[in-house]
Amino acid sequence: MTQVVLCGYYGYGNAGDEALLATLLEQLPAHCTPIVLSGNPQATTALYGVAACDRYQWRQVLRTLRRSQVFIWGGGSLIQDVTSWRSPLYYLGLMTLAQHLGCRTVAWAQGIGPVKSPVYRWWLRQLLRRCIAVTVRDSGSAALLRQWQIPHQQGADPVWLMRSPPPSAPSRTPTIAVSLRPHPTLTPERFATIAAALRAWQEDAGLEVLLLPFQPCQDLPLAEQLYGQLIASQTRLLCLADPRQIKAVLAGVQGAIAMRLHALIMAASVGCPCFALSYDPKVSHLMADTGIPGWELSALPATPHVLLSQWQQHWHPNPPYLNYQAYRDSAQVHQAALEGLGDTF
Structure with a gap:
C-alpha cells in the first residue's frame, strides 16, 4: 500500500473544499491509503472514515510526511496571495518539505492565482516543475502555466463528478x-x-x-x-x-x-x-x-x-x-x- 498525504483547506466547514476532498477520496487508486491534513481531524475522520492529522501539529505532520510516498495539493485555489500572504506560505512550504523528504508530489485540480508576489511566483514555478503531475480546473490557470512552460492538463472542476445520495422529492412550491x-x-x-x-x-x-x-x-x-x-x-x-x-x-x-x-x-x-x-x-x-x-x-x-x-x-x-x-x-x-x-x- 502507498500512503498518500492530502493537503488542502480541509476541516474548516467550507462545503466547497470539503467537496473537493470527498471527490479526491473517491478518485484515489485502490492501493492508496490516504491521510488528510485537516483543521479538524476528528470531524474529517467522522465524515469520511479516513485517517487525519492536525495540519498545524508540525511534529505530527513531519512524521506523517516521512512515512508517506506521495503528497497531493488537493484541489482549490490554494496558491493565491490576494486574501492572505500566510496561506500560500503554508502550502508552498509543505510541498517544499514533502519534496525534500522524497515524496512524489502532485498538484491536483488547482485554481492558480492571483499570485502577486514575485517570490511566491518563482517558488511556485520551481515546485510545479518537480511535480509528477499537474492538473488545473480553469482556463486562466492553464494560460499561466503555459506562460511558465509547466506541463499540465486542464479539466473541469472535479466536483462535477462528486457522488451524492439520491435527492429527496422536490417541493411542490418553486x-x-x-x-x-x-x-x-x-x-x-x-x-x-x-x-x-x-x-x-x-x-x-x-x-x-x-x-x-x-x-x-x-x-x-x-x-x-x-x-x-x-x-x-x-x-x-x-x-x-x-x-x-x-x-x-x-x-x-x-x-x-x-x-x-x-x-x-x-x-x-x-x-x-x-x-x-x-x-x-x-x-x-x-x-x-x-x-x-x-x-x-x-x-x-x-x-x-x-x-x-x-x-x-x-x-x-x-x-x-x-x-x-x-x-x-x-x-x-x-x-x-x-x-x-x-x-x-
Missing part, C-alpha cells in the same frame, strides 16, 4: 437556493438590492427561498440577516456539513443563485439552472468556461427590479450551459492523472 458569502464587493447596498429582489420575487410568484450557507462560520450571519428581510413563511435556512448532502438538496430545487464557486458547480452538475454573483476570478472563469449567466458583483444593478428581471429572464428549463455531461467528461482529466500514477508509486 424553490430557489441562495448561497452568499461575506466579501468587500458585497457592500451593504448590493446586499440590500439582492434582498429586495428576492422578496419581490417571493411576493410576485409565491417563491420559496432556501438559504444554504456553504461555510457557516462565515456565511451563517449573512444568511440570518437575509432571512430577516424575506417572507418568513417562504424562507428556509439549512446548514449541512456533508457536501454530498448539499448536492442532493440542490438536485431538488428549481434554481440556485450563488457567490460560492462550488454551489454553482454542484447545482449545474445535477441539472439545476443557476445564476452567478462573481466576487472572484475563479467564479468569473467558471462563467466564461461554461456560459453560466451572472453578474460581476462590482457591476451589480443598483435597482432590485433590474436584477429580478435578469433572474427571471434566465430561468427557463434546460439552459444550454447545462449540457453538464461535457463537463463531467472534462473533469475525468483529474482522475486519469491519479490513475496514471500507479506505476510510479
